Amino acid sequence: MPRTVIAAKFGDIEDLEVVDLPVAEPLHGHVRLRVMAAAVNPADLKQLRGMFGGSTFPLRLGSEVSGVVAAVGPDAVGPAGPLSVGDEVIGYPVRGGFAEQLIVKASSVLPKPASLGWGEAAGLLLGAVTAFHLLEAVAVARGDHVIVHGASGSVGLAAVQLARARGAKVIGTVSASHVDDMRALGAVPVLYGPGLEERLRALLPGGADAALDTVGTDEALDASVALVADRQRIATIAGFARAAELGIRLLGSGPGADPGTELRNGARLDMLQLAADGRLVGPPVIAFPLEHVRQAMALVASGHAGGKVVILP
Numbered sequence: 001m002p003r004t005v006i007a008a009k010f011g012d013i014e015d016l017e018v019v020d021l022p023v024a025e026p027l028h029g030h031v032r033l034r035v036m037a038a039a040v041n042p043a044d045l046k047q048l049r050g051m052f053g054g055s056t057f058p059l060r061l062g063s064e065v066s067g068v069v070a071a072v073g074p075d076a077v078g079p080a081g082p083l084s085v086g087d088e089v090i091g092y093p094v095r096g097g098f099a100e101q102l103i104v105k106a107s108s109v110l111p112k113p114a115s116l117g118w119g120e121a122a123g124l125l126l127g128a129v130t131a132f133h134l135l136e137a138v139a140v141a142r143g144d145h146v147i148v149h150g151a152s153g154s155v156g157l158a159a160v161q162l163a164r165a166r167g168a169k170v171i172g173t174v175s176a177s178h179v180d181d182m183r184a185l186g187a188v189p190v191l192y193g194p195g196l197e198e199r200l201r202a203l204l205p206g207g208a209d210a211a212l213d214t215v216g217t218d219e220a221l222d223a224s225v226a227l228v229a230d231r232q233r234i235a236t237i238a239g240f241a242r243a244a245e246l247g248i249r250l251l252g253s254g255p256g257a258d259p260g261t262e263l264r265n266g267a268r269l270d271m272l273q274l275a276a277d278g279r280l281v282g283p284p285v286i287a288f289p290l291e292h293v294r295q296a297m298a299l300v301a302s303g304h305a306g307g308k309v310v311i312l313p
């Protein structure tokens with residue numbers, strides 16, 4: 001029987017177990033995937049900790065995977081066309097991706113660009129479509145000065161590249177280890193930490209046009225409202241507690257947030273094309289075997305993984 005990661009209840013990393021679970025045959029509009037890699041995201045940790053509320057138990061984590069179609073139900077047509085056994089694909093969004101096998105809706109199954117490895121492919125879309133949503137929400141355009149907080153993370157790195165592709169001038173907040181990466185992407189690196197607002201002000205004496213926050217700290221939000229005059233051009237995906245108080249845009253799945261589901265799903269094929277063309281590159285992959293799921297989750301929980309953590313079943 002395929003191995004699957006579960007948690008019997010809301011809890012923390014030590015509550016994760018690897019168990020054998022049967023997998024059904026795919027019904028109408030579904031396929032069964034043999035998972036090759038599953039990305040680990042901060043959202044998996046939040047789901048495990050019960051921060052997203054209602055769920056079915058045992059909990060099954062993992063919302064993005066790469067893999068091979070192993071069985072096809074009737075009328076299984078993905079966003080790029082009919083699906084067949086043997087197709088190399090990306091599944092996003094999915095539920096329970098930390099598993100050897102998985103039943104998913106065909107509407108979540110897209111062709112894997114041949115140039116991407118399994119790990120890169122698994123970890124691409126959640127960050128990319130979230131970044132796209134951020135850019136759309138604040139209407140990033142050519143010539144804008146845009147601050148990206150958390151610019152070396154999965155979402156931040158995609159936001160930097162997408163904003164540069166639109167002709168924006170990007171200032172990315174990073175730790176010292178990612179300064180060169182920012183420069184390589186044509187963005188201006190600024191170290192996060194005490195004094196951030198002053199460092200940004202020195203680079204942007206006239207302020208910035210927009211700010212994209214992927215961190216949610218007071219430091220990032222306070223600097224954003226100090227530098228950007230129009231609060232509708234500040235968007236956060238992480239500062240849930242303060243977004244309403246500050247009157248800035250809040251994106252994602254949470255009370256008062258714009259989930260942007262249609263926009264995000266509609267952007268998936270374009271993001272894959274950019275990645276296939278080498279114009280959208282994710283963070284370096286850090287891979288763990290399925291049995292080491294707790295170590296993989298702990299690295300993501302550190303907030304400084306230094307790359308995209310993936311599980312290889």
Ligand SMILES: NC(=O)c1ccc[n+]([C@@H]2O[C@H](COP(=O)([O-])OP(=O)(O)OC[C@H]3O[C@@H](n4cnc5c(N)ncnc54)[C@H](OP(=O)(O)O)[C@@H]3O)[C@@H](O)[C@H]2O)c1
Pocket residue numbers: 041042043046126127130149150151152153154155156173174175176177178192193214215217220236237238251252253300303304305306307
């Ligand atoms: N609302 C939504 O729809 C949505 C969607 C996706 C993600 N998210 C949330 O967005 C956040 C980021 O997700 P992700 O997948 O991009 O995470 P990630 O890949 O783990 O990246 C986190 C980044 O934050 C940086 N960082 C850590 N502390 C920082 C600080 N104090 N100031 C500035 N940067 C800091 C890290 O840089 P260093 O390693 O260099 O320190 C790292 O590059 C998470 O909270 C996630 O749950 C929300």
